[in-house]
Amino acid sequence: xxxxxxxxxxxxxxxxxxxxxxxxxxxxxxxxxxxxxxxxxxxxxxxxxxxxxxxxxxxxxxxxxxxxxxxxxxxxxxxxxxxxxxxxxxxxxxxxxxxxxxxxxxxxxxxxxxxxxxxxxxxxxxxxxxxxxxxxxxxxxxxxxxxxxxxxxxxxxxxxxxxxxxxxxxxxxxxxxxxxxxxxxxxxxxxxxxxxxxxxxxxxxxxxxxxxxxxxxxxxxxxxxxxxxxxxxxxxxxxxxxxxxxxxxxxxxxxxxxxxxxxxxxxxxxxxxxxxxxxxxxxxxxxxxxxxxxxxxxxxxxxxxxxxxxxxxxxxxxxxxxxxxxxxxxxxxxxxxxxxxxxxxxxxxxxxxxxxxxxxxxxxxxxxxxxxxxxxxxxxxxxxxxxxxxxxxxxxxxxxxxxxx
Numbered sequence: 001x002x003x004x005x006x007x008x009x010x011x012x013x014x015x016x017x018x019x020x021x022x023x024x025x026x027x028x029x030x031x032x033x034x035x036x037x038x039x040x041x042x043x044x045x046x047x048x049x050x051x052x053x054x055x056x057x058x059x060x061x062x063x064x065x066x067x068x069x070x071x072x073x074x075x076x077x078x079x080x081x082x083x084x085x086x087x088x089x090x091x092x093x094x095x096x097x098x099x100x101x102x103x104x105x106x107x108x109x110x111x112x113x114x115x116x117x118x119x120x121x122x123x124x125x126x127x128x129x130x131x132x133x134x135x136x137x138x139x140x141x142x143x144x145x146x147x148x149x150x151x152x153x154x155x156x157x158x159x160x161x162x163x164x165x166x167x168x169x170x171x172x173x174x175x176x177x178x179x180x181x182x183x184x185x186x187x188x189x190x191x192x193x194x195x196x197x198x199x200x201x202x203x204x205x206x207x208x209x210x211x212x213x214x215x216x217x218x219x220x221x222x223x224x225x226x227x228x229x230x231x232x233x234x235x236x237x238x239x240x241x242x243x244x245x246x247x248x249x250x251x252x253x254x255x256x257x258x259x260x261x262x263x264x265x266x267x268x269x270x271x272x273x274x275x276x277x278x279x280x281x282x283x284x285x286x287x288x289x290x291x292x293x294x295x296x297x298x299x300x301x302x303x304x305x306x307x308x309x310x311x312x313x314x315x316x317x318x319x320x321x322x323x324x325x326x327x328x329x330x331x332x333x334x335x336x337x338x339x340x341x342x343x344x345x346x347x348x349x350x351x352x353x354x355x356x357x358x359x360x361x362x363x364x365x366x367x368x369x370x371x372x373x374x375x376x377x378x379x380x381x382x383x384x385x386x387x388x389x390x391x392x393x394x395x396x397x398x399x400x401x402x403x404x405x
Contacts, residue, residue: 026052028138029070031091032103033058033079037126041074041103041134048131052138060087064094071142072099075120077106084111085118092119099145101137103129121145172197173234175204177212181278183404184214187375187396191222191339198393199226200337201234205241210279213241214397216335217271218290222393225263232261233269247275251288251319255312268313272335276399281326283333286319288312291338291354294361295324296405297331301361303354304333330402332371334361339392343382352382371404 028045032038038056045052055070057063060082067073073095077084091100101122102115112123121141124134175184190198199219206212215237219226236257240250251271258269270290276283285293285304289311292303306322341352352360360366360381369377375396383389 026072026138026142027055027070028052028072028074029055029057029063029066029098030074030103031057031060031063031079032074032076034076037076040126044129044131044134046131048135050131050135050138052135060090063091067091067095067098070095070098072101072121072138072145074101074103074138077102077104077111077115085114088115088118088120097145097149099138099141101141173201173203173238176238177204177206179206179209179212179278182212182276182399182401183371185372185375185398185400187379187394187398189379189394190227191391191393197227197231198222199230200339200393200395201230202335202395202397203234203238204397204399205238207241207244210277212276212278212399214274214276214335214399215271216290216337216395216397217269218337218339218393218395219258219269220267226267229258229261229263229267229269233258233271237273247284247321248318251286251312252316255288255316258313262313268311270311270338274333274335274399281329281401283324283326285322285324287322288319289314291336291341293336294334294354294358295331296334296361297326297328299405301358303358326401328402330404332398332400332404334375335397335399337393337395339390339394340378340382340396342392343386343390345385352385356385357382367405371398371400374398 030038030041032041042054045054055066057066059080063073073091075088075091077087079087082090088100088102099121100119101124102112102120103124103126105126115123121144122137124137129137172188175186177184184204186202188200188202199221200217202216204212204214215234217230217233219230219233233254237250237254240253245253251273254271271288272290272293273286274283274293285306286309287306288309292306295302295304304322304324307320309319310317341354341357343352344350345352345356357378360378366374366377375398379390379394
């Protein structure tokens with residue numbers, strides 16, 4: 001452990017042995033104003049070949065200058081500038097990651113219990129320890145301190161993860177829909193390890209009995225900043241829909257939010273929106289650089305031929321609306337992010353892509369899969385073909401009417 005260049009105690013403390021690995025040695029700071037007691041401690045450690053480098057400070061003020069880099073502080077409770085537990089508390093405050101053992105002439109069991117309760121790793125009485133016991137106590141104290149620090153860090157990590165999980169769960173959308181004419185099945189899985197939310201987003205909002213709006217989007221990147229931006233875009237879109245902003249103005253307004261909130265100018269997003277007119281059994285689709293939804297109807301699967309449009313955040317331009325007429329009352333519309341279709345097919349560089357996804361949906365094997373489970377089934381099949389987990393975030397909305405196929 002790195003520390004200041006301080007010579008070992010000259011009255012018998014064990015010096016550096018070049019034949020011993022540095023990592024096996026301990027640096028111990030003895031805070032003791034009695035030179036005879038300090039000499040005795042150094043002799044006890046030397047006679048057991050303890051692999052301990054002993055430094056000595058005769059007061060707390062001197063200890064403060066020497067404590068950096070030591071593994072353990074061996075503290076006498078009777079010092080010129082501190083007495084009893086007050087001295088212990090001050091040493092605990094200054095020693096940060098170092099273990100602290102009390103070594104005192106007071107054979108007081110109650111004081112020992114209180115000292116340990118205050119944070120000392122052990123309580124030793126002068127004259128009742130030999131070299132072996134002292135060495136063992138110091139090494140055990142250091143290991144206990146390290147174990148306590150590791151447990152504390154682990155607990156802090158667990159608390160942060162739990163807090164992040166609660167926050168991320170709260171940021172996932174709850175579809176705002178009351179109609180029973182259509183059903184919406186959602187799927188969401190971030191690509192980031194141990195995360196609950198990524199840069200992909202989706203939402204569903206019903207503003208009238210016959211109108212349902214849906215969005216699926218993807219912010220480029222995989223970090224926390226991209227996840228936060230995805231949440232901002234989703235919330236902004238919901239607010240624009242609820243506010244009754246004209247259809248052609250929603251995505252341009254969303255693009256303004258993206259451009260003002262992104263941390264880098266290179267950040268962009270792709271978006272697909274669908275407005276369902278339930279009474280007319282039709283939909284309006286708008287794409288901004290996003291893969292097209294897939295229509296399942298009459299036993300067939302086909303991409304919606306909407307114009308691709310430009311990515312949001314690159315060169316502002318209104319996406320072109322595409323009107324989709326449903327020929328029957330039994331259909332499903334699958335909206336998804338590109339994390340689902342970017343997996344490999346076989347050992348080459350070919351990707352699943354939109355035709356491959358359509359092929360999976362046309363597979364007779366999926367006919368036995370309930371529509372509510374179809375998004376998860378698709379991810380499982382894509383991962384089988386990919387030969388392992390998909391690397392990117394995956395978000396899906398499957399909206400169905402009637403039989404759905």
